[in-house]
Amino acid sequence: MSKNIKLMQGNEACVEGALYAGMRFYAGYPITPSTEIAEKSAELLPTVGGKFIQMEDEIAGIAAAIGGALTGKKSMTATSGPGFSLKQENIGYAMIAEIPLVIVNVQRGGPSTGLPTAPAQGEIMQAKWGTHGDHPVIALSPSTVRETFDLTVRAFNLAEKYRTPVMLLTDEIVGHMREKIEIPEPGELEIYNRLEPVEGETYIPYGVREGDLVPRMAAFGSGHRYHVTGLFHDETGFPSNSTENAGFMLDRMMKKVEDNLDDLIEYEEYMLDDAEVCIFSYGSSARAAKTAIDQLREEGIKAGLFRAITIWPFAEKRVKALAEQFDNIVVAELNLGQYVYEVERVVKGAAKVSHVGKANGDVLTPAEIAAKVKEVL
Amino acid sequence: MNNPIVEKYFRMDNLPHIWCPGCGNGIIMLALAKAIDSLGLDKDKVCVVSGIGCSSRAPGYLDFNTLHTTHGRALAFATGVKLANPELEVIVISGDGDASAIGGNHLIHAARRNIGITTIVFNNNIYGMTGGQYSPTTPNGDLGTTAPHGNIDRPFDIAQLAAAAGATYAARSTVYHANQMEKMIETAIAHKGFSMVEVISTCPTYYGRKNKKGSAANMIAFLKDSFIDVKVAEKLPEEKKAGKFLMGEFKKEEGVVEYTVAYESIIERLKK
Ligand SMILES: Cc1ncc(C[n+]2csc(CCOP(=O)(O)OP(=O)(O)O)c2C)c(N)n1
Ligand code: SF4
Numbered sequence: 185m186s187k188n189i190k191l192m193q194g195n196e197a198c199v200e201g202a203l204y205a206g207m208r209f210y211a212g213y214p215i216t217p218s219t220e221i222a223e224k225s226a227e228l229l230p231t232v233g234g235k236f237i238q239m240e241d242e243i244a245g246i247a248a249a250i251g252g253a254l255t256g257k258k259s260m261t262a263t264s265g266p267g268f269s270l271k272q273e274n275i276g277y278a279m280i281a282e283i284p285l286v287i288v289n290v291q292r293g294g295p296s297t298g299l300p301t302a303p304a305q306g307e308i309m310q311a312k313w314g315t316h317g318d319h320p321v322i323a324l325s326p327s328t329v330r331e332t333f334d335l336t337v338r339a340f341n342l343a344e345k346y347r348t349p350v351m352l353l354t355d356e357i358v359g360h361m362r363e364k365i366e367i368p369e370p371g372e373l374e375i376y377n378r379l380e381p382v383e384g385e386t387y388i389p390y391g392v393r394e395g396d397l398v399p400r401m402a403a404f405g406s407g408h409r410y411h412v413t414g415l416f417h418d419e420t421g422f423p424s425n426s427t428e429n430a431g432f433m434l435d436r437m438m439k440k441v442e443d444n445l446d447d448l449i450e451y452e453e454y455m456l457d458d459a460e461v462c463i464f465s466y467g468s469s470a471r472a473a474k475t476a477i478d479q480l481r482e483e484g485i486k487a488g489l490f491r492a493i494t495i496w497p498f499a500e501k502r503v504k505a506l507a508e509q510f511d512n513i514v515v516a517e518l519n520l521g522q523y524v525y526e527v528e529r530v531v532k533g534a535a536k537v538s539h540v541g542k543a544n545g546d547v548l549t550p551a552e553i554a555a556k557v558k559e560v561l
Numbered sequence: 562m563n564n565p566i567v568e569k570y571f572r573m574d575n576l577p578h579i580w581c582p583g584c585g586n587g588i589i590m591l592a593l594a595k596a597i598d599s600l601g602l603d604k605d606k607v608c609v610v611s612g613i614g615c616s617s618r619a620p621g622y623l624d625f626n627t628l629h630t631t632h633g634r635a636l637a638f639a640t641g642v643k644l645a646n647p648e649l650e651v652i653v654i655s656g657d658g659d660a661s662a663i664g665g666n667h668l669i670h671a672a673r674r675n676i677g678i679t680t681i682v683f684n685n686n687i688y689g690m691t692g693g694q695y696s697p698t699t700p701n702g703d704l705g706t707t708a709p710h711g712n713i714d715r716p717f718d719i720a721q722l723a724a725a726a727g728a729t730y731a732a733r734s735t736v737y738h739a740n741q742m743e744k745m746i747e748t749a750i751a752h753k754g755f756s757m758v759e760v761i762s763t764c765p766t767y768y769g770r771k772n773k774k775g776s777a778a779n780m781i782a783f784l785k786d787s788f789i790d791v792k793v794a795e796k797l798p799e800e801k802k803a804g805k806f807l808m809g810e811f812k813k814e815e816g817v818v819e820y821t822v823a824y825e826s827i828i829e830r831l832k833k
Contacts, residue, residue: 209645230828235644240670244637247630251610251641254628255649259641277631404626404642405649407605411621413629422575422621 188367194332194358195220197365198288199228201336202260204368205375207286208234209252209259212245213267216300217356218290221262242267246274246287253283254412256403258340262288266297268307268314275349276315277414279437282390282399284343284378286336288352290359291467291518293545302545303356305467305518309525311351312496318434320441322448323351323496325467329363334373335493341376342448346440347398353495355518357468357547381408390433391419398440441497450493451502455481459488461557462506462535464527465516466492468547473516475550480557487557495523500530507534512560516553517541536560570594570604572624579618583769583777585736585762589683590619592739593652596747608649610639612664614656614690616683616762633663636671639678647677647821650750657684658696661717665697672726675754676820681746682719682757685764693767704771723757724812730756731812736763737784738808745810754819761788761808 192200198221202210210225226236235252239245245261253259263271268289278285293299294306307314311323322342326332332354339350379400381387389410390399399419402408415423416430424430441448455477456462465473470491480487490506492499506513513535515524524539531537540556541548567573571594580586597607607625611617613632620627626649630638635653643651660668660682671678687705688694695705697717705712724731730752734742742760749756761784763769765777774780791809794802 209641211641230824231831233828235824237640237644239637239640240666243634244640244667244670247634247637248641248644250630251628251638251643252645253641255642255646257645259645273631274634403646404608404628405606405646409604409624409626411627411629413621414631415629422572 188369189364190367191362191364192329193220193360193362194326194329194354195290195360196224197329197333198262198336198352198354199224200367201333202286202340203228203232204333204373205337205340206258206377207260207340208232209249209257210234210236210261211239211248211252211259212261212263213239213242215242215264215267217292217359218262218264218267218288220359221288221290225260242270243274246271246278249285250274250278250281250283253285254404256406258284258344260286260288262290264290264292265294265307268310272314276317276319278349279315279319280414280416281412282347282401282437283349284347284401285349286339286343286352287349288354291353291355293543299545301356303468303518303547304543304545305353305355305469306522306543307353308495308517308519308522311353318438320348320437321351321496322346322348322441322494323353324493325353325495326358326493327467327470327491328358329361330365332358333365333367337373337375341374344376344378345397346444347378347401348437348440353467355468388419389421390417392436397444445497445501448494448497449499451499452489452491452493454489454491456488456490458486459510460486461512461514461561462488462490462510463514463516463553463557464490464492466495466523469516469518472548472550473553476553476557479550480554485557485561492523498526498530503527503530504534507531510535513537514553514556514560515539516548516556518548519543566591566594566598570597570624571622575622578622580615581766583763583765583780584615585685585764586616586619586683588736588739589681589742589760589762590622592743593681593746594623595743596750599747600750602650602750606649608639608642608651609654610635610642610651611654612656612659614659614688616654616656616685616689617659619654633659634667635659636664636667636678636680640671640676643676643678644821644824647825651678652750653678653680655680655682656689657682657686657698657719658688661697661719661722668723669726672723672728672755672757674820675727675729675817677754679746679749679752679756679758680723682759683762684719684759685762685768687764687768689764689767693771706771720757720759720811723755727755728757728812729754729814729817732757732810733759733761733808735761735784735788735808737781738788754817
């Protein structure tokens with residue numbers, strides 16, 4: 185069989201990955217640098233019997249995507265900075281109502297309209313804390329076009345498995361660069377589909393059956409008439425003011441993440457074994473970090489990379505261990521300091537944590553990262 | 562209560578409802594259930610979507626696929642439901658604030674698309690749930706907790722707004738005219754395309770009390786005396802129309818292609 189090799193953009197790979205995972209519904213609003221995701225979805229979804237709709241704004245985009253998900257369709261919305269801000273209220277809705285949904289944010293320079301065509305990694309903390317209240321968060325960040333494909337598939341799988349919105353945080357560089365990728369054959373990657381109610385059993389919409397991770401999800405129209413609300417609700421799905429119930433339900437939702445860290449957390453390590461300094465990075469910045477490491481090694485400085493693939497939940501256990509191994513951790517990210525605070529929180533002074541970053545629309549260069557490493561050593 | 566309609570369509574375990582005595586919401590909810598019954602719809606294929614507000618609590622009491630969303634966004638969620646599964650009969654319940662303030666943009670765009678959703682606006686001329694602030698339909702000069710010196714805003718005519726934006730069915734009734742309202746809701750649901758039924762409701766607790774409108778019964782009597790059907794109004798001399806409000810069917814346009822039907826035809830075309 186001839187291999188299916190294609191030259192494509194990160195944003196196109198996102199749509200290809202989504203379709204591979206079974207996406208059948210997309211709703212969104214155009215915004216640079218994410219627009220190609222909407223365009224490609226508009227082109228391809230109807231060819232597989234799926235639906236695309238351009239809504240009147242990003243709030244409506246995520247709202248319609250949630251509506252689509254409730255009818256049993258795998259659903260996605262994509263945006264960039266300003267649109268991500270607009271989506272925040274309904275991200276919280278998807279979390280409390282336990283809606284499987286993929287939300288892509290192709291990060292660009294902010295705040296506000298900022299630098300629409302420039303890359304940034306400015307929504308690392310917004311992804312975690314952007315919607316109000318405590319809530320479970322899963323966010324992934326790819327570094328390459330192929331990884332954008334794979335992580336989109338994974339985002340759908342995790343959304344379906346944990347019944348929660350999953351965020352894919354790419355950026356202008358990864359979204360717009362073109363790389364050759366081999367599209368996996370059908371069946372090559374595992375695809376997870378949400379569990380549906382068991383036939384013949386009374387359906388308890390927000391109750392977890394013994395042995396299940398999350399409540400089973402009935403599609404609207406399938407014959408299980410139930411209620412979905414953004415208010416705290418009990419197992420029946422109907423609102424409840426009981427503080428005991430709210431505590432129980434939120435705890436159950438938080439545990440989707442807390443109890444499954446090994447399943448959720450992915451990272452890559454590059455030349456860390458013999459390294460004397462650890463560079464910590466993710467997304468497009470990790471590409472520059474890798475080049476920096478190669479250059480530093482040519483100069484005799486043994487640097488290595490820890491690249492977070494899962495942004496949330498944070499790879500706390502592994503980063504703690506790195507702090508024992510290294511005196512110096514250099515965090516390289518395209519902002520003025522976001523993920524670095526999480527590293528510092530976990531390292532708790534066991535290693536010296538430094539930051540290299542910027543937020544002026546320029547990319548982070550290998551030379552800048554290498555210079556920071558030399559400065560701290 | 563052994564009203565067969567209530568028993569068939571209401572979630573009896575969730576009653577009594579949270580609404581105040583004299584609130585008009587219950588009248589509209591019952592009329593909706595009756596209209597659905599007259600149409601003989603399959604309960605499994607009906608989806609009722611709402612936003613946030615007193616009125617938006619209605620879906621919790623109705624035994625269908627029900628979706629209580631965020632403030633103002635019911636039509637956006639409903640658009641996703643309807644497009645993803647056009648087999649469903651999608652009905653949106655929304656307050657005047659929910660539908661025309663925070664949700665105003667979604668309202669005009671859903672109407673413009675002519676997507677097959679029926680929207681029932683429970684218009685009590687005030688923000689009920691948050692305690693009596695003025696809404697986009699509070700009459701000029703009236704009082705609200707945020708209009709303590711009289712409202713200087715000019716009100717929306719929601720039914721006409723929807724019609725102008727492209728709704729192919731737009732009508733208005735009141736909670737006094739329950740039979741007519743029920744018929745309108747029935748027509749609206751059967752209509753192929755975006756349909757709007759605005760129902761003037763009563764909020765004795767906030768709008769009524771703030772504006773000295775008397776008891777709930779007085780407020781309902783006011784609706785009886787002040788609303789005249791557009792068809793009747795056409796034949797009345799000007800002096801008889803002074804101080805009256807219009808109700809009835811403002812727009813009924815058949816044959817405009819419905820949004821999800823248009824989308825299905827793209828899918829069919831691409832199969833060839
Ligand atoms: C984003 C957001 N803003 C404000 C509110 C507070 N809020 C809840 S209901 C409501 C207004 C309700 O008025 P209306 O839509 O007319 O419905 P009613 O309660 O009168 O039936 C407001 C402002 C909210 N829940 N969410
Ligand atoms: S506050 Fe007004 S609208 Fe709300 S339940 Fe009471 S009477 Fe009805």
